[in-house]
Every structure is written in C-alpha cells, then in structure tokens.
Amino acid sequence: MAAAQVLRSEWTKIKSVNSTVWTLALAVIFSVGLGMLISALTKNDFKNLSTKDKLTFDPTFISFSGLSLGQLALVVFGVLVVASEYSTGMIRTSLAAVPQRGTFLFSKVAVAALLTLVIALITAFASFFLGQAMLGDHHTTLSAPNVLRAVLGAALYMTLMAMFSMGVASMLRSPMLALGILMPFFFLVSPILNSVSATQKVARYFPDQAGQRMMQVVTSGDDVPYGPWGGFAILLVWVAAALIVGYVLLKKRDA
Template sequence: MAAIQVVRSEWTKIRSVASTVWTLSLAVVVTVALGMLIAALSKNEFDNLSARDRLSFDPTYISFAGMSLGQLAMIVFGVLVVSNEYSTGMIRTSLAAVPQRGTFLFSKIAVAAGLALAVGLVTSFVTFFLGQSMLGSLRAEIGDPGVLRAVIGGGLYMTLIALFSMGVAAMLRSPMLSLGILMPFFFLISNILGNVGATKKVGRYLPDQAGSKIMQVVTPVDDDTPYGPWGGLAIMVVWVVAALLGGYLLLKRRDA
C-alpha cells in the first residue's frame, strides 16, 4: 500500500474514534480555562508579592499554568492513537494490510503529530491571549521579546507530549499499562524529582521539565538551570525520539 494511502487510512481511523476527538477537545478546554483562572488569581495576588518574587513574575508563563492538566489529555490522546488497535485486535488487520511496519507506525505518528500540533498551537495562542486579558495591566504583549517564541513553544510542547506517549504506547501496547506508567511519571515522579534538593539536578532533564522551559520568558531569580528555552526543548525532543525509536524496534521484532 502506498504511503499516501496509509496516511489517509490512519487519518480516517483517528477521526472516526470518538475518544480521540474528545481528548483533544478536553486538552483545549482545560488548558484555557485553568490558565485564565490562574492568571486572574495571580493578578489579585501581585500586590502581596515580595520584591524578589516580582522580579520573577512571568505573565506569559502564568497563562500556561493550565498546561499541567492539558498535557494529561494529550497523553491520553497519544496512548489511544496507538493502543486502540491492540485492545480491539484490529492491529492484525492493519499489519496485514500494511506489512511494512515502519510505514504503518510512522504514518500513524505523522497524522497524530499534525493533529496534535494544530490543536496545540491553537490552544497555546488562545490561552495566551485570554490569560493576558485576565492579567490586565500586568499582561505581556505578543510582540514583547521572547513571548512569540514561548507561545509557539507551548504548542510544540503539547505535540511532543503526545508523541512521547505514542512511543511509550507502541512499546507497551496496552492502554492501561501505558497510562499507568505515564500518569505517575509526569504528575508524581517528575514533580518529586524536580522539587527535592537531592534530585533536582536529575529532574530538570526529564522531558516535561526540560520542555516546559520553552514557555518561560522571565528567568526566575534563583534558577540555575544550565540550559535555555531551546536547549530544554532539544532535551525533550531526544526523549521523544528515543521513545518512538523504541516503539519502532519492538514493533518490528514481535508478533501483532
């Protein structure tokens, strides 16, 4: 089957599964709503901040506060795109139709990545503008130094989260097992490692902590991270490539 036909087939699969559509919709709603709420609360608390905290106040990054929950939906999306066929048994039919497993997997990844990028960019721009509207006089403008990079970076971050989840799901094949590992990893382990003094230097190299650096415009006063926004995104890309490569190698070596 020609590559273009495989891509069309994968697009049809993703579009026809209601759960994937709902998870992407949820990613938008949660990210935007929580971002607006945190921005409004931050505006009200600004006068109570110390002089040191005001120096670290980052209106752009505050509007992305909802990403912490929005990425949850992107993780679910990435897992479902890959593992749905395993849980239903359709993977045998798919691989019979497309024996070239690399073509099969990377067509799926390409379609999902394009969809995640479109949703991620729309979400990022909407949450930025609505979040800044809640901040009033404290807001940042899209033309300010580093702001456009941060907003575009927010969309790239959401896309990479989905791709990393796809790689893990391709390795594990089970939606429950994949989510059972990814959820604690991003919402518990990463936070613990990043906030405990003894492990902080390790935690900053995890995909979510490194990748989220791209959304920062103002560097916190006490931040000694040895890489910048693009360096952090590059670290996240390495994690994603490793996950996808692992998924590809295992798909090639084992039965459906």
C-alpha cells in the same frame, strides 16, 4: 499500500474514534480554563509577591499554567492513537494491510502529531491571549521580546509530549499499562522529584520539565543549566528515543 493511502487510513481511524476527539477537546478546555483561573488569581495576589518574585515575574508562563493538566489529555490521546488497536485486536488487520511496520507506525505518528499541533497552536494562542486579559495591568504582549517564541514553544511542547506518549504506547502495546505509567509519572512523580532538592538536578532532565522551558520568557533567577532551546533539545531526544525503541520493538515482535 502507498504512503498516501496509509496516511488517509490513519486519519480515518483517528476521526472515527470518539474517545480521541474528546481527549483533544479536554486538552483545550483544561489548558485554557485553568490558565485563565490562575492568571486571574495571580493578578489579585500580585501585590503580595516578594520583590524577587515581582522582578522574575513571567506573565507569559503564568498564562500557560493550565498546560500541565491539558498535557495529560494529550498523553491519553497519544496512547489511544497507538495502543487502542492492540486492545481491540485490530492491529493484526492493520499490519496485514500495511506489512511495512515502519510505514505503519510513522504514518500513524505523523497524522496524530499534525492534528495535535493544530490543536496545540489553538490552545497556546487562546491560553496566552485570555490569560493576559486576566492579568490586567501585569500582562505582556505578543510583540514583546521572546513572547511569540514562548507561545509557539508551548504548542510544540504539547505536540512533542503527545508524540512521546505514542512512542511509549508502541513499546508497551497496552493502553492501560502505558497510561498507568505515564499519568502518575507526569502528574505526580516528576513534579514531586523536581521540587525536592536532592532529586531536582535529575528531574529537570525529564521530558516534561525540560519541555516547559520552551514556554518561558523569563529564565533568570533559577539555576537550571539550560534555556528554552536546551529544553527543546532534551525533549526532542526523549521523543526520538521513545519512537525509535517503539519502532524496533514493533518490528521484532509479533502482532
């Protein structure tokens, strides 16, 4: 089957599954809604912040506070895109139609990643503008230094996290197993380890922690040894590793 046909086939699969559509919608709602709420609460509490916190205040990053929850919906989306065919048994039919497993996997990832990027761009810009509106006098503008880079970085972060989950799902082949590992890790394990001084130096290199640097404008005042571009590079390595291992296992194993 030609690559263009495979891409069309994968697009048809994604748009025909209601659960994947709903996860994308929830990603937008959670990200934008929670970002607005936290931005509004930050505005009301700004006068109570310490002098240090006021000096290092990052209004752009505050408006992206909801992305930590929204990314979980994108993780679910990434897992479902890849692993749902294993749970239904459709993977045998798909691989019979597209025996070139590399073409099969990376066409699926490419279509899902492009769709995620579109949703992520909408989410990032909506989160930014609505969050800044909630911040009132403490807001920033898109024309301020590094702000546009951070907004685009937020969209890219969400897309890469979805792609990472696709790679993990390809490795594990089970939606329940993949979600059973990824959801607790990103929602509980990673934040907890990053907040404990003994494990913080390791946790800062986790994909979510590194990727979040991409959407920060103010990075002074912390001891993280890399900036937004370093965070992007680290996250990219995680994504590449997950997809490569997923492809190798797909190629070696039976459907």
